[in-house]
Amino acid sequence: MKFFSEENLELAEIIIKRYPKPRSAMIPLLHLAQEQDGWISDDAMVEIAELVGTTSAEVLGTCSFYEMFKRRRVGKYVINVCTTMSCALMGAEELLEHAERRLGVKAGGTTADGMFTIEGAECQAACTEAPCLQVNYRHRYRVTPDQFDSIVDELSSTDHDVPDHGVLSQVRQHIPEDRFVGTVAPENVTSAPAWMHDQGSDQ
């Protein structure tokens, strides 16, 4: 069973070529897998292991280290409600409780229609804008329970620009062939990179 779609497999091969050692492409490929499905299945890890030439255990080790790689199916929109100090003082608990009531699932759960996952989260570095939450890691500031309802309504409609969970960026980086500098394995590096030599020039 192949996991990656044909298009993504092609992309995966390009990503692997960017690194001197295929194994270095493990995290970018995990992102790619999460982008494809919204979460990372065991099949995905097995295939990534094959692609980068390691064992699936190593991929699991890396994948499970990062909280934001989801190894369970999550909703199209993952809503993280901050529950750390500033937000807690400004009503985060009430907000989370409201969110749970509104979506009908407990924190950590996913709605039956697969649209929303709600999570309590640690500080999101927006203490001046408390209470805050993130929708697929995009900040929403000073969220009241009413505003939460309208966020849910907005996400339920099609009229918004939040991409599905797993999409890192709507614009994909592309390095044109002629600007690609090529890769050298660390043990084969014998001199400083070219740009270092240019530092003395009259730019």
Next chain:
Amino acid sequence: MSDVPPNEVTVTINGTEFEARPGEMLIAAADRAGVHIPRFCYHERMSSVGMCRMCLVDVDTGRGPMLQPSCMVPVAEGMVVDTQSEDTKRAQEGILEFLLVNHPLDCPVCDKGGECPLQDQTMAYGPGESRFVEEKRHYEKPIPVSDLVHLDRERCILCDRCTRFADEIAGDPLIQFTERGNSTQILTFPDEPFSSYFSGNTVQICPVGALTAAPYRFKARPWDLEQVESTCTTCAVGCRVGVESSRNQLVRYLGVDVESVNHGWLCDKGRFDYEAVNSGDRLVTPLIRDNHDENQLLGTDWGSALARAAEAIEQAGPQRVGIIGGSRLTNEDAYAWAKLARSIIGTDNVDAQLGDGLPADLVLGLPTATIADACEADTVLIVGPDLKEELPILHLRLRVAATKGQTRIVEIGSIATGTEPHAQRSIRCRSGEAAKTLVALLESDDPLADQLRDGSVVAVLGRASMAESATPALEVASVIRDRLPHATFLPALRRGNVRGALDMGLAPGILPGRTTIDDPSEPLMNLWQTLPEKAGLDTTAMLQAAAVGQLDTLILLGADPLRDFPDRNLAVEGFRHVKTVIAIDNFVTESVSHADVVMPSTAYGEQGGTTTNIEGRVSRLAQKITPPGSTRDDWMIAAELAWRLGGDLGIGSREEIWCEIEQVAPSHAGVTIERICGPDAHEGILIQGSSVKPTLPTPQEPPVVDGYGLRLVSGRKLWDAGTGISHSPSLRDLAEEPTLKVHPGDLQRLGVSSGTAVRVISTRTTETLLAVADDTILRGTAVLPFNQPGGGANRFIDATALVNDIRIETL
């Protein structure tokens, strides 16, 4: 070793100056200085990671004392170290209190209790009590991570030893740290077990009871065990082991760290096959063929068995007796049998190898290398069996050396091996054409040719496939001698003490001490008095002679030709036409079940003596338990038989035999019993001299495979239907059923879909096997493991052919 840097960095450890090596970690220097620093994660054979912080000590490099992990700090000139300061003590107490926060303290039911570094160091360096009153972490306990290893995550202190071993040493990173923070735990990928051939080592190096070995779980407490140092004879590498027993049962082997051979590691087969020694299936009394019912072996007494055996030998006469086997024996046993054969029976028909090795003159005559030589050579050239399957610790040493860049591995062979991922180059060629391929490589302008010509080369040479004769391997030897005269050799031979048996003269034309029958040493002639006039037959020739009625009595010394000789058909024919088969063995193997006289011999751990590994290194075996029933040492059986044949071997103990060997065997001169038992014994005594000259053939062209045929390649697997494994309950289910692996293109051409049964036709037999597509197999080649449960490849092989081809038909 040669590359050890000199002692030139002066450090002061606890007030005493010590000369350390540049680049050496402080903890290693302290170890050498005799100062013990407690540790969990540090292991001298693996890289330092500084995971556990237990080795924190006060280090002063001129800026005042600071706590630093001694496994991560290299020594520096003028460094002042205090391993007993107040700060160090407080750090140690803190770390231990911290490590015990989640540790379940179930020591009374833990296998490790009594030999546990966490327990011991808590007693020695711990705070005495914990301030932790909260709930500990809970996990299901224990979970099997493989068939042989269980993991208790509650006990784990996350030292990274097992995972580092799996990755750095074994090269099977199948266990990993998963999750993070408080949930960090060691796990395998779901449904992908830690099925490494070396998994048992993680149990030995685990500093707590988190990893336990399934065969040993709850079998004994460490304080009830006694350990003796011995040498493993499961394969011909000769790893040093600690053999432990309880109530006269072997319960555990532990790897012993010796620099020259195994670095403390063992393969799982060597580690766990003690179960066979304890097996209830052991032969414990002599058996004799029933006169009234041919299908029945009856228990008898030693007197009757020996009389019957002596009678059969006498009736046959010297030219019509053959002795097959002897590589299970110790050196002393092998010598006794070599002496019995030559000086009492008068036959030179002796062969310790079962037609699956290299001719003795080659093994003894080529310039030999050590394992350390191979690990330091510019190139290791492997033309032989898959070392990972057949000589696992040699594979491990070469793998580690290659990954560290100390050597480069080049292999020439017809199948994908366990070495391939670590090789600089793996050259695939059709079975039988390795010599041709090597010549082509050396004549090309490939930089590899220069590398081989200009640098040091150690050739690991053996029989890659049972389905080809010895000739292709001999041709390779011939090419290497001719074109790479600086190369030295490490023979990849099969079965435990095969090298020792050859050294002791259990090969046609060979006498003890690496001499030939044409050129016996004087002391040997004085003692033995008579010798057969000309060189005798090897195993293949003996079986051929037997098959045409030219051999009357066949003696099997722990050999099972029906299973292990490459050509089953020939073995069966030989057994059918020979008048008497005398078997000396530990188990009723298939061959033993056809014997007329069966004598039970002692097994590993029940006998002392010495063994010799592929390098020619002689090391001691230790007796740990008393043998069961009326089993006897093989040398005693030889001595008894000699007496019944009207002769006298003149030996009364293993020590006496060794003294005689030292006297008559030129290569072993000076290796006295005192040296064997002395301090040298730990690393073993390397014996390299030899007066045997190898005869090398000129290369021949193997026949071309016809359009319908597939060239058969058959190597052994670590887990197979061998006698030791099939009598070890923990191991016997690990062997896979045999499947015929063929390139998908060939299967398609033949109209066979992968995973279906096919008719396999060779010149010997036609049988049904499962065919599986495998794109690592060379086109035109079919791979069948040699001895898997449910049928071996020996049914298809003609031992007299240079190579064997088969055909596949759909059913």
